[in-house]
Amino acid sequence: xxxxxxxxxxxxxxxxxxxxxxxxxxxxxxxxxxxxxxxxxxxxxxxxxxxxxxxxxxxxxxxxxxxxxxxxxxxxxxxxxxxxxxxxxxxxxxxxxxxxxxxxxxxxxxxxxxxxxxxxxxxxxxxxxxxxxxxxxxxxxxxxxxxxxxxxxxxxxxxxxxxxxxxxxxxxxxxxxxxxxxxxxxxxxxxxxxxxx
Amino acid sequence: xxxxxxxxxxxxxxxxxxxxxxxxxxxxxxxxxxxxxxxxxxxxxxxxxxxxxxxxxxxxxxxxxxxxxxxxxxxxxxxxxxxxxxxxxxxxxxxxxxxxxxxxxxxxxxxxxxxxxxxxxxxxxxxxxxxxxxxxxxxxxxxxxxxxxxxxxxxxxxxxxxxxxxxxxxxxxxxxxxxxxxxxxxxxxxxxxxxxxxxxxxxxxxxxxxxxxxxxxxxxxxxxxxxxxxxxxxxxxxxxxxxxxxxxxxxxxxxxxxxxxxxxxxxxxxxxxxxxxxxxxxxxxxxxxxxxxx
Numbered sequence: 160x161x162x163x164x165x166x167x168x169x170x171x172x173x174x175x176x177x178x179x180x181x182x183x184x185x186x187x188x189x190x191x192x193x194x195x196x197x198x199x200x201x202x203x204x205x206x207x208x209x210x211x212x213x214x215x216x217x218x219x220x221x222x223x224x225x226x227x228x229x230x231x232x233x234x235x236x237x238x239x240x241x242x243x244x245x246x247x248x249x250x251x252x253x254x255x256x257x258x259x260x261x262x263x264x265x266x267x268x269x270x271x272x273x274x275x276x277x278x279x280x281x282x283x284x285x286x287x288x289x290x291x292x293x294x295x296x297x298x299x300x301x302x303x304x305x306x307x308x309x310x311x312x313x314x315x316x317x318x319x320x321x322x323x324x325x326x327x328x329x330x331x332x333x334x335x336x337x338x339x340x341x342x343x344x345x346x347x348x349x350x351x352x353x354x355x356x
Numbered sequence: 357x358x359x360x361x362x363x364x365x366x367x368x369x370x371x372x373x374x375x376x377x378x379x380x381x382x383x384x385x386x387x388x389x390x391x392x393x394x395x396x397x398x399x400x401x402x403x404x405x406x407x408x409x410x411x412x413x414x415x416x417x418x419x420x421x422x423x424x425x426x427x428x429x430x431x432x433x434x435x436x437x438x439x440x441x442x443x444x445x446x447x448x449x450x451x452x453x454x455x456x457x458x459x460x461x462x463x464x465x466x467x468x469x470x471x472x473x474x475x476x477x478x479x480x481x482x483x484x485x486x487x488x489x490x491x492x493x494x495x496x497x498x499x500x501x502x503x504x505x506x507x508x509x510x511x512x513x514x515x516x517x518x519x520x521x522x523x524x525x526x527x528x529x530x531x532x533x534x535x536x537x538x539x540x541x542x543x544x545x546x547x548x549x550x551x552x553x554x555x556x557x558x559x560x561x562x563x564x565x566x567x568x569x570x571x572x573x574x575x576x577x578x579x580x581x582x583x584x585x586x587x588x589x590x591x592x593x594x595x596x597x598x599x600x601x602x603x604x605x606x607x608x609x610x611x612x613x614x615x616x617x618x619x620x621x622x623x624x625x626x627x628x629x630x631x632x633x634x635x636x637x638x639x640x641x642x643x644x645x646x647x648x649x650x
Contacts, residue, residue: 201579265394
């Protein structure tokens with residue numbers, strides 16, 4: 160009798176453990192946050208590769224900051240962060256684009272209780288320069304990410320953002336000057352025990 | 357009695373628990389929307405008023421375009437909000453006052469004072485304040501078209517002009533740089549003479565806009581356009597306006613832009629044949645001044 164109970168419990172519990180807990184290997188290779196990659200960057204006028212690489216690096220840093228702050232609120236600051244993505248990145252916008260995004264904030268907001276857990280942002284673009292210094296940039300971006308419920312590990316939605324960003328170089332760094340974006344959030348299918356294996 | 361007290365006590369406890377349970381606020385569960393699409397678009401405008409560009413073609417074959425005459429002059433007026441606009445050609449022989457130089461053919465203003473004086477002259481004559489000017493000569497125009505892979509133009513009528521080298525059948529045709537230059541220069545056998553030539557130059561500008569819209573959809577293709585334009589065309593467009601202008605250009609439908617040449621007569625001054633411009637021409641510019649639309 161006791162053996163039957165143990166076997167039954169074992170059969171019931173093992174699949175649950177398989178579903179709920181990723182393997183150590185999965186945990187180790189999971190990338191948290193948004194990784195930014197430059198696919199192609201041209202300059203007008205054409206500048207040497209070393210300078211283009213430098214500009215690409217600067218853009219990656221800006222995009223990393225903007226997208227992490229917008230979509231990964233926990234990573235924003237130690238102090239309580241504003242609740243919407245737009246509010247969290249408002250310091251990275253020009254005043255005109257800030258006004259516009261405040262009217263139509265959904266392109267930088269996943270909604271309550273959703274946070275990007277991992278993702279890849281790729282871009283191709285142009286930087287206009289004057290005397291070797293960046294003036295403006297126009298970037299075609301594609302964000303492919305996964306979102307979890309806040310305070311949970313389970314990924315529940317796929318997030319895609321595509322479109323164009325126009326950046327302007329201010330005294331202390333890039334600012335978002337204009338945008339033409341589309342954000343899609345789609346529920347991920349719930350994993351079955353078979354799929355989890 | 358003891359049992360009754362117990363029942364009463366139980367009823368009181370149940371009642372208290374029920375009232376506590378009922379007065380507890382409903383837990384708020386924020387709505388989680390997993391499936392949704394959001395779109396947003398914002399482009400900082402170049403200004404609320406229409407945009408005016410003076411496009412100048414110098415008659416210098418190769419070299420400094422400022423060293424020649426402005427044989428091709430077009431006022432490009434665009435309303436950035438509606439995307440509508442007008443291209444108005446000004447014949448090179450238009451006889452107008454040139455600031456500091458008395459009255460002369462308008463094309464001489466380039467030789468007298470470069471594109472800056474051309475802009476002053478056309479501004480004085482039309483009442484339009486130009487935001488930008490662009491200047492190109494023959495060889496750079498040819499290179500520009502070739503480097504961008506040719507240009508598709510709808511030839512309005514059969515052309516056989518030995519002086520310019522324009523020999524084309526009617527209809528759509530992809531022109532090389534040399535052919536585009538010939539098309540833009542043909543005058544003697546073209547209906548309307550210099551007026552017809554100016555109209556054909558406007559056709560080329562619209563064909564160029566059409567090509568730009570098709571080709572420059574990706575940032576890298578746009579970079580090629582901007583780099584080539586920067587290398588071959590002299591212009592007063594600040595770097596900070598390049599991307600916004602390019603974005604505007606990509607939005608414009610050539611079908612919404614009217615191409616015309618100012619109404620004018622012909623005459624002579626000092627033994628030279630001239631184009632006389634008067635109130636009808638000024639009326640055209642008065643009408644496009646406010647909204648770029650004729």
